[in-house]
Amino acid sequence: xxxxxxxxxxxxxxxxxxxxxxxxxxxxxxxxxxxxxxxxxxxxxxxxxxxxxxxxxxxxxxxxxxxxxxx
Numbered sequence: 001x002x003x004x005x006x007x008x009x010x011x012x013x014x015x016x017x018x019x020x021x022x023x024x025x026x027x028x029x030x031x032x033x034x035x036x037x038x039x040x041x042x043x044x045x046x047x048x049x050x051x052x053x054x055x056x057x058x059x060x061x062x063x064x065x066x067x068x069x070x071x
Contacts, residue, residue: 009055013048020047 021044028034 005055005059009052012055013051016051017044017048020044 021040024040024043025034025037028037028040034040
């Protein structure tokens, strides 16, 4: 693993967390109380774990061998 792969994976994981967290927040009602709900954080953390696992599994797949992306 090189530093580019780690940075790309971290950026992708952060983006995935925000998307999953906000998606869970919208489903929970989009109010302030739902914004601070720990269940939304748990959903975001599970999405991050899946994102990192996919990046690790796809490390040597596709045209760009130094990336966690298939494309």
